[in-house]
Amino acid sequence: MDMNIETPEDQNEENSRRVQVRFKTKLKPPQKVPSNSIAIPSNLTRFGLSSVVNNLLQAVNPEWKSEPFDFLINGELVRMSLEQFLLAKGISAILTRMCDLLQEKVLEIEYIKAVAPQKEEEPSLHDDWVSAVDGSNPGFILTGCYDNLGRVWKAGGVCTHILEGHCGAVSSVNIIKSDGLKYVTVATASKDQTLRLWKFDAEELVNHPKKIRSFKILRGHKASVHSIAAETSGNMVCSGSWDCTISLWRTNDSDAAGNQVSIKKRKGNNQVEEPQLEGEAISTLVGHTQCVSSVVWPQQETIYSASWDHSVRTWDVEMGKDLSDIFCGKALNCIDIGGEGSALIAAGGSDPILRIWDPRKPGTSAPVFQFSSHNSWISACKWHNKSWFHLISASYDGKVMLWDLRTAWPLSVIDSHKDKVLCADWWRGDSVISGGVDSKLCVSSGVSIQ
């Protein structure tokens, strides 16, 4: 079936070059086109290709509603016109044939659904800067704020719980995995040098935001705590602080280590005295020379940390030693582990470049990917937990960018914040949540990542 589809781009060009292509996809049948090869103009861009595919789908199924697609050639996303792309990538064998009009060789183009947020939800307003956000639980969003409070949000911008107790700005929040339990445990880190653990019923229906108090205070850091990360099982949390250390803490409320003395915490303003547990660090990882700005604990035995001393360190939890360091030359603000085999390290810092290292490669000092579309410091980066290719980054230039490793350009730029974006995360696998200096929690939903 040879079809010539007229697209707006090639109306004027009668004798434009054509290239023989075949579309294939891993998508399910309604989105699958017949696997015949067709000749299309070589100056088509992603938009043109997308309309070609939509036309084909409509030809098969008249009720098909057109939707954007993204196209992959040899595992790379097409971002220029097809001809330019082929030239740039050096797929010359096809090009020469294309020039000779020997339409024998067929270029295989894989198409996937385009990844871009479809909808901008109503922002959830805070009283102060939103400094931290966690969307690892699909039921709710946990945010930390500069007004010393943590908040729990349901979908639709409803605040259900307010975590009250810190006397400094909350710098980092983390939802601790608690499978099959009614109560959800969360941990927050604050600039008042403590960490607090909280427990609440996420399913509970409330009309008014419910104030809750922490059940455990973790003291021990000598300076502001900057980041927190929970172990996969949820038994332990680790925290990175301005005192250059990473501390490990237990999360269970009945402390088996005999530190079960419940201390009556005296509040300054003669409030209700509430029994609170105090915890101490079970171990401290020393090695960084400056503020530990970000920690992640993706596997049981390894902690990754990024610091202002320009290094990314990998720690063995059992041994308490760092296994490897990567030096990047810039002060780092954020780190995340993900991607192929959950092994790639993405980190951003005091420059506009998001770097991705592959620690499995020998001699890993050089990043394997560098994304540099931001204009200012990168404050947060997060991998998608399902996809190997997608990650988001938030920057002080007020933008959240969605990246695919298969192209150097951002897939989409979420420009909903007016000032610095301080934190960002995925939520439910299809939404991007971000908080910033404009005191808003923005949710961009409809990101279709299969």
Added chain:
Amino acid sequence: MRERKKSSAVEVSSVKKKKEKKTKDNNEPREQKEKEESQSIMKQQKNTTSRSKKEKQRKATEDYQSLRESELSGDEVHGTDHDVDNADDHHEEDQTDGSEGHRGVEESDSSEDEVAPRNTIGDVPLEWYKDEKHIGYDISGKKITKKERQDKLASFLANVDDSKSWRKIYDEYNDEEVELTKEEIRLVQRLLKGKAPHTDFDQYADYVDWFKYDDALHPLSNAPEPKRRFIPSKWESKKVVQYVRAIRKGLIKFDEPKEEEPKFYLLWGDDSSAAEKANHLAYIPAPKPKLPGHEESYNPSLEYIPTQEELNSYQLMYEEDRPKFIPRRFTSLRSVPAYENAVKDSFERCMDLYLCPRVRKKRVNIDPETLKPKLPSRKDLKPYPVACYLEYKGHKGAVVSISTEASGQWFASGSTDGTVRIWEVESGRCLRVLEIGEAIQYVAWNPLPELPVLAVSAGQDVLILNTGLGNEEEQRRVKDLLHVETPTAPDDNMASIVSWLQHDKLDGIRLRHFKVAFSPLSIFSCIFVLVLDLGLVEDHLLKNLLLALMFTLDGVFGRMASQGRLPLHVFHPTRSIFFVSTKKNIRVYDLLKQRLIKKLETGLKEVSSIAIHPAGDNLIVGSREGKLCWFDMDLSSKPYRVLKCHPKDITNVAFHRSYPLFASCSDDCTAYVFHGMVYSDLNQNPLIVPLEILRGHTSSNGRGVMDCKFHPRQPWLFTAGADSVIRLYCH
């Protein structure tokens, strides 16, 4: 006597020639003769020059001739009478004549002896004065008016009556009637006859032989030539034989005949080497003109002839760019016209010669690149601050001072709006605003991390304030420290200088300073910090130390106070050494010994800022004229390097605590970052490399960047601008 006669004959003939040609020649004999003439004439006329005399003689002779022609017959007797007289006089005056002649020779120019003529117009044609009322000017510059001329008839009648009238001559030059004496007439008559003018000169006097000898018959010896004069000398021939033998034996060697160097010269070479050849110091070889080519031929080939289009395009060109010569064709050399610019060219050539500089300039053929010091590339000196990513906004007035906390998590800034703000570095959040109420001059954060207190100078006070950061234990300690009991019974010394008060509103201490009217308050803040450094938190110790310091430095500050300037100062990071700037110099004091150690001469107009390297051996000083001096204390009291970088005042300089970086900021709204490596090897001098100019601030009231501080741990630079913004430049 024969020679003498000859000379006089020459004289006579020359005199005759002179009279005929009326020319002047300066032969010596004639001069002598004139001398004689003048002597005789001067007896009657003292005030006539030789010039006028000649003139007169000329006139006289002319008149006389005319007279003679008219009165030849009647006056014949007169003439003969004179002649007879002359003959009589001849012998009597013969001797005197000779002696006089000699005297005349010895005398110099005769005209000088004479009285100057009345008229001073000089040797100009007299016709010029024909129509004037005067004939000229006397010696004092006054006009000499012409005499009334008698009409012809009256003068004729007067001449007829006057028997002497034939002897009168009119001197036109002086406008006078001159009456010649009888002697003069006689002299003239003798000249006319071709005789010697003077009667007492005998033309044909006998020869007098002056040389007398015994054998007067033969003036020379008549003896024949002796034979020996014709025989070759025996001794000479012996000598010749001797030489010949010596030459044969090779004892005497002759110089080798010089090989004639071929006299070539490089026709086509340039003249650069000619200057070296010429031993004339100021010899400047003329540049060689371009040799003529085919196009300058009178009949060049057709390809040299410009087309009409080319000619038109020449018209559009600038005068200078136009070709000087446009080839044309002529059938023969004869038809080539004259060169039209000949006059113009020669004029320009003259102008060139006149205007060209006559100074030899030594042209130095040095590539300017090689003169640059070999500095390492900027890329190798990374990291250093490059770009601004964060701005800290909130102040309402110019930010005057900033100070970072030791860990680099926070920093404080003071502004002219009367507030001190504490900022979080990483997020740009203003954590706290401390309202002081007076314009802040200086802010200093305690370098000890366990006591998060801030020293602020505002107005005439120093405030020591609690920042409110840190955990409870730290806060408790800070509160203890900052608590002041009720003003105790004042210590005698203390009362005169400083009083400690609890701050009314904010959590802190107010140090009120009484003695000096101006505010040397940043000093106190530094002192305070030093005191905290030493761990002296007990009040009396602190006070004592402050006192000691005050008295040590009192002299310096007192004098500077009188100049109305704020002294700048810095403490040595490790030793008890204190640096204070006077207007132009830096004084270095040892605080323990309490005396001056060293004086650093900056050579600047006015020191505006100083900073010390964390190792303590190097000091940078910024000045009001935009110069930056680097002092190496080990080298000398003169600056090791002076960098002229800023076009305006340098407001502050800063060293990085750990990276080899230093920076200066200026009122031109820029901050410069330099690499300043200090080596521990004493033989190696510090390496200074300019790295980056940081821009971004805007000017406000003529002020630009007011302060700059490095982040204590990162290679980042904070700049405080008069535009009320603080910027952070990152690497």
